[in-house]
Amino acid sequence: MGWLTGASEEDELRKMALKAIYDHSLCIKLGVHSFSDRDSLYNLIIQSSVLHPRKIGSRVFVSPDYNEPMEQQREVTMKRMHHLVDHGVFRGWITEGGAAVELRRMALNEVVQMYDHSLAVMLGAHYFLWGGAIQFFGTKRHHDNWLKITEEYGMKGCFAMTELGHGSNVRGIETVTTYDPNAKEFIINTPCESAQKYKIGGAAKHATHIIVFSQLHINGKDEGVHAFIVQIRDEDNNVCPNIRIADCGHKIGLNGNLLNSVADVSPDGQYLSAIKDPVQRFAAFLAPLTSGRVNIAVCSIYIAKVGLATALRYALSRRAFSLAPNEPEVLLLDYPSHQRRLLPLLGTTYAISLAGNYLKSIYVKRSPVTNKTIHVVSSALKAMLTWHSMRTLQECHEACGGQGLKTENRVGHLKGEYDVLLTFEGDNNVLMQQVIKALFGEYLATEKQNRPFKGLWLEHMNGPSPVIPAQLTGSILRSSQIQAYQLAEDLGRAFADKTILLTSIEAEANVAAGPLKDVLALLRTLYALVVLEEDASFLRYGYLSVENAAVVRKEVMKLCSELRPHTLALVSSFGIPDAFLSPIAFDWIDANSWSSVQQ
Amino acid sequence: MGWLTGASEEDELRKMALKAIYDHSLCIKLGVHSFSDRDSLYNLIIQSSVLHPRKIGSRVFVSPDYNEPMEQQREVTMKRMHHLVDHGVFRGWITEGGAAVELRRMALNEVVQMYDHSLAVMLGAHYFLWGGAIQFFGTKRHHDNWLKITEEYGMKGCFAMTELGHGSNVRGIETVTTYDPNAKEFIINTPCESAQKYKIGGAAKHATHIIVFSQLHINGKDEGVHAFIVQIRDEDNNVCPNIRIADCGHKIGLNGNLLNSVADVSPDGQYLSAIKDPVQRFAAFLAPLTSGRVNIAVCSIYIAKVGLATALRYALSRRAFSLAPNEPEVLLLDYPSHQRRLLPLLGTTYAISLAGNYLKSIYVKRSPVTNKTIHVVSSALKAMLTWHSMRTLQECHEACGGQGLKTENRVGHLKGEYDVLLTFEGDNNVLMQQVIKALFGEYLATEKQNRPFKGLWLEHMNGPSPVIPAQLTGSILRSSQIQAYQLAEDLGRAFADKTILLTSIEAEANVAAGPLKDVLALLRTLYALVVLEEDASFLRYGYLSVENAAVVRKEVMKLCSELRPHTLALVSSFGIPDAFLSPIAFDWIDANSWSSVQQ
The missing domain is CATH 2.40.110.10 (Butyryl-CoA Dehydrogenase, subunit A, domain 2)
Incomplete structure (x- = not known):
């Protein structure tokens, strides 16, 4: 059963949808997705009794048992770690290097995150933080001592x-x-x-x-x-x-x-460091946190996907209220208000998914020249992506009503489990202040040095201000050029929004004309217009007139109804195995039937 | 120890602050607050081992043990119910009636909600839902059979x-x-x-x-x-x-x-009801849900207060970063960004607190004439107050960083426990649609019948549209008249905002000139201006010009700094016993010291 590589015939549709979205994107060439490795890990998790898959109704779902005291949960999480170690999941994680290894490691980490946060944190502390610190701060004697035993989990x-x-x-x-x-x-x-x-x-x-x-x-x-x-x-x-x-x-x-890679102390007690500036030396010690931020940002996308796939599938099977007596009740997703709640989150999730690929790609190709860009982009995206992810889970769990609160349906539970992403490896608000400081510093530097902007997506500032048509129309709003210019305000948040939008536009540009390109354009436009609609900055700073804001709002509703028919294909193309979703994503009546609950 | 009635000298300050806020308000006269009853229940909870108070550092905190499997948690919750029954907490809840009894019942329910949601739900299902249904739908034979045994918890x-x-x-x-x-x-x-x-x-x-x-x-x-x-x-x-x-x-x-109070079936099988219209008959069966909505709305205020008191007290003791080398680090609450995150929530919490008093007062004085108003107001406020409460807890827990995630610090945990308030006893989005429907219906009816607006806070629509000055200033913005007019848009949400604002203005009007009145005006103005700033409707519909929006934004920051010195008094005047807050609200270093964690 290959969820992503699509071995059997029944997986063909899923595979097509998935490849359709990711193929040709700037990142597939770098092997960002590591599909076959993900598939192996998905299957290991679904099939291993240590990881506690559970039959609910006629389907199997992964399901860590959360109804246990903390001590027992810790013990079982440790058992799961050893199970993954024994099955070679971490082979090459510490002793090998290079972009392909890093991407594979990130891909597998994403899968574990979708399974259970406790296991992911245990893995992260050992492999990413401890292992990363030894690799980065250590020198040969530390590497000889620690790399192999770390990879084999021979110490913790x-x-x-x-x-x-x-x-x-x-x-x-x-x-x-x-x-x-x-x-x-x-x-x-x-x-x-x-x-x-x-x-x-x-x-x-x-x-x-x-x-x-x-x-x-x-x-x-x-x-x-x-x-x-x-x-x-x-x-x-x-x-x-x-x-x-x-x-x-x-x-x-x-x-x-x-x-002692950054600095050393000689046996007789003298301090030695090639980096004389204490500020730069301090910055060097924070470098491993960048890898943490990248991982958190990209994993949070997958958590949002689990929530969205669940809530949208539920909205495609749950009905409420009839429009007239004796008519069938209406599917939740056929209510414009329900579309407006969930479909913009779908558009944004696609956009940040492409931005996440971009983040991974600049991270694994990092060099001293790109360090500053990576620091600024990873900080901005860590904050925006985790905020989006938590907002998505909150909305998805509310959109599932009472079902959203059952642990087995995951969407409410994931919100609580992953809330910590907002504060750890850099509090989001503090990270955003760092982004603002860096951007403002760049602005002052260009003024002082009388030079053009370079890097940090700021080159558009070298040209004249864009002329915004007094009377916007739907077709102007759908052009990517207008969208990019519109999103250049309000610094920290705008920087992240613009990075996300530009990576979407770039990915889309590589897709041949056809239905796929059209759907990608719909998703990207919905993302951009929702930012325009929800962020009052555009009105506040006079970039949107009152009349134009009304046009934007109308267009958002129209885009939602245009995306409605593509919803199932779009959530299927997340490529998340059904077992990682939850009963309400499928036949929730069967899952709650008398015969099912007696299992 | 009287938390609210203030017996000892050390409680005098708290009592003063508390009375200062609530005295003279329109609701104190109705006995909305039932201070001495609340005090007794606070003390019962703090002192009883069944309710598991715990010493952390040098202080006692109430602390249901959440690290137990569901089955054990259910059993211990049942024990706690019986403990409250045995101590006469529910005396008169079902067999007695009238406004004073209802207000006392609501007050005690608020205290239990602040203690633990599971216990509150157990209590609510039995006393409010079962008991309310028997009272409301039953006739003499049901009352004779069930009221007394229900009150005594002789059945469940x-x-x-x-x-x-x-x-x-x-x-x-x-x-x-x-x-x-x-x-x-x-x-x-x-x-x-x-x-x-x-x-x-x-x-x-x-x-x-x-x-x-x-x-x-x-x-x-x-x-x-x-x-x-x-x-x-x-x-x-x-x-x-x-x-x-x-x-x-x-x-x-x-x-x-x-x-059979609404309808009956005769022994030979004929259907009998005084209410011939099936729509009205159905509405009668939903009536007990109104009591549920009122309870949820007012309890959610207290949950927000626990979160705010905790996060603000923490921000008054936690320091981060120095502005210059060798200077002491800065208190979190002295950062304008931290003020902007938390103080508007404080302003809103005071405003909704007064709106909650209003809601209680119209509910306990209900009559057939006011039923529609109560339905619309309780629906709108249930949605707005629970949304505000969850938003407050989310922001508060993020504002406490890693500490916000520890269960013992409550603020993160309460968010998860109370999230269900958004969907139960009426999904918030559905309730808001009902409000919109009712308001729009009223609008159409006045047009059709060519009569003025009456009720539902819509009377201002009978006058001419307000003239908004082209150039707003701080002092114009602080006048309550401008605020009330500005908030008449965007229907559902605006209706709730306006109700909240008007009840604040009304309560404030009864306070004699002096420092208290000034602080109330600050809080009310902050609430109103944050609505103006955050709800893009005002810009979107042309009620705020770009220039005026900038003035509003600046004024919000100024108001935050003006409120900063009053913060501790304002959270103390919530009147919540220290034991219902958490270690980080007080000496969090002591609570985490080696000697404390070994207890």
């Missing part, structure tokens, strides 16, 4: 950056490390309660080793934040004997091992 | 209106009841899977009796939806022997007992 790593008193403000953390040249040891101190490492995924129960971020004090000088490896548990899972985790003095004292 | 009732296939569309339910004149029995049938009663709070486990809504077929004629009492379990909690719940034929066949 975690990543301790956040403290009780400092989250977003990493530079302000209070843990302090000093070096004792006589003992040739680093001493890591937690000098006060607010300096305790906090919310460290994996540390409470299983982790044997941890990356500790700390201020490094050498010869009385604070050299800023550095990363250390610390062993916290032995092989029998006991907290190591010569380690004290928060005793009276609240100290961790141990043989900390500095990860 | 629930309320089965919703079916798998029909939720909002109650008129379309498929359960069918016929009458057998020979056996003098009603036969209640579930003719198909989609007709099964669904999501019936309390039915799965404990309920002994149930109100079943069903189509009533008499002599081959469908007389529409009626309500029946059905016993489903015996005293030993076994499903009754002569009852079949969903066997092959999916039938419930039993001695159904028609609740």
Whole structure:
């Protein structure tokens, strides 16, 4: 059963729809989608009893059991990790490198995220954060020691950056490390309660080793934040004997091992770093967080897709109210109000899906030259994509009424599980402020240096301001050129909107004329016009007249009704196996029948 | 310890702040607040081990244990119900009547909602839905049989209106009841899977009796939806022997007992009702849902208050980033962006709090003349208040960063627990459509009958359109008259906004000039201007020029900074005991200290 590669005849339709959307896009060439690897993992999850697939009605659904106390959930999640390890899911994740490996890793991570957030977080702490820190901050001796055993899950790593008193403000953390040249040891101190490492995924129960971020004090000088490896548990899972985790003095004292790719301390206690500027040195230590932001942004798209596919399929089978006595009741999705609630979210999800591909592609092709762009784009898209994803899940669960609240139907439950995406690996509001700061800095720099804009999608600022027709019409609104210009306002959010729109337009440009191109244009236009309609900036700054705003609003309703017939094909082309959706996406009467609930 | 009545000296400040806000308001005279009853229940909850108060750091917090499987949670919730029964919390709830009793019942229900939603739902199904249906639909023989035992919780009732296939569309339910004149029995049938009663709070486990809504077929004629009492379990909690719940034929066949205040069937099988119009008869059966909507609307205000008090207190103690090296870090609430996120929600919460008092007061003074107004106002406010409450919890939990996700901090957890408010007792979107229909109907009727508008807050439509100054200023924006006129657009939502604003203005008018009146005016103005800023309708329909919108936006920021110094007093005056908030509302470092977490 190949969900994405489409082995059997019955999968042909799904495969066609899926390939139709993704083929020719700028990213397929890079292997962004890793279809066959995804297929294997989908099937492993659906077929393994450890991962608890469940028959509901006549169908199988993946279904972690959430009706268990936290301790048991942790144990079963650990079992699932080992199951994936044993089946080679993580082969090559740490010891191999290059764009193809990174894309495959992201693809598999997306599949796990759609299955269960706890498992994804356990995987992420070990492979992405611990593994990434060793790869990035370590040098040969760390790599020789740790890469292979990390990949094989022969130890369990975690990543301790956040403290009780400092989250977003990493530079302000209070843990302090000093070096004792006589003992040739680093001493890591937690000098006060607010300096305790906090919310460290994996540390409470299983982790044997941890990356500790700390201020490094050498010869009385604070050299800023550095990363250390610390062993916290032995092989029998006991907290190591010569380690004290928060005793009276609240100290961790141990043989900390500095990860020394960015900076080092000589045996006699001198601080050495090729990066002299402490601000740049600090920035280097934050680099692994970029990979986290990229992963979160792209995974959140899939979570939105699970919600949308479920709510739209339900809206295509659930009826309510008749228009006249003795007439059949009307399908939810045939109500214009229901279309207006869900179909713009579908348009946006397609648009951000293409933007996610773009983000992956610039990330895996990263170089020192593109680092700034990647930082700004990944920050903006992490915020926008997770906001969209949570808004989508909220709307989808409301649109499913009482059914939206049943855990087995996923859509409400996923909202609660993934809400943390809004704040972790960079609080969305803080990230957006960084984007605004970078864009504003670029603006000031071009003025000061009297040079044109370059990069950060700002080149259009070099030309004259666009002339907006006094009287908009539907056909003007549907032209991609107008849409792109319209979205150049309100900085942070507008930057993200414009990035999303431009990547959509670019992907669409590579598609040959025909029905597919037309549907893509509908989706892209719906996305752009909903931004115009919902973001009051366009009216506020005079880019839309009152009359034109009314035209936009009317056009949005029209676009919804034009998309209505394509809904099922469009959610099928998400390529998510039925088992990852939920009973209400299919025959919800059968799933609730007496014979089903007695199973 | 009187949280609200303020016995001890240390409570004096709280009491002053609280009374300052509520005294003189139009509702205090009606006894809306029932302070001493609330106090008793607060203390009962805080002091009883069955309700599981927990010491975190040096403070006590109420804290239902959510880390238990569903079955155990149900059992402990039932224990808590009995504890409240045994302590006389429900005394007079069913056997007594009148405005004072109803207000006291609502007040106590609000306290339970702030404690735990599961307990509130258990209480609601039995006392409000079952008890309300018996009171409302029953006649003397039902009252004699059921009122006393219901109040004493000597049986357990629930309320089965919703079916798998029909939720909002109650008129379309498929359960069918016929009458057998020979056996003098009603036969209640579930003719198909989609007709099964669904999501019936309390039915799965404990309920002994149930109100079943069903189509009533008499002599081959469908007389529409009626309500029946059905016993489903015996005293030993076994499903009754002569009852079949969903066997092959999916039938419930039993001695159904028609609740006959609206309509009756004579022993020989003739249908009798004083209400000849089936539409009106159907409306009569929906009446108890109004009480549910009122309760949900006012309780949702308190849930928002718990979230706001927590997030604002946290923002008054949590610091992040320094503006310059070696300066202390800045309190979250001193960032204008953080003020802009949370303080408008505070303004709105005060405004809806006063609107909630108004809703309670018209509800308890209800008469046939006011039924329509109550239906429209309760529908509009149920939707707006629950939307506001969920939006507030979402923003508050994000504003608390990683802390917002810990269950013990409540704010994130409450969002998940109470999300159901958006869909139950009337889906918000459906309710808003009913409001729009009613308002539009009123508009057409005045045109057709060539008469002035009367009721539904529409009287301003009888005068000329307001003249809006071309150049708004801060002082014009702060005048309540301008605010009220500005809010007359976009029907459903505008109707609710206007109702909320007018009740605020009315309450404020009764306050003597002085500092309190000034703060109330600030809160009311912030509420009104945020509506103007966020709802694009004002720009869209030409009520705000581009220039004026900029003035509004600037004024909102200014209002936030003016409210900043009053924040702590304003959240204290919610009158919610500290124990109902959470550790991060107070000393979150102490709550996370080594000595605290070892408790």
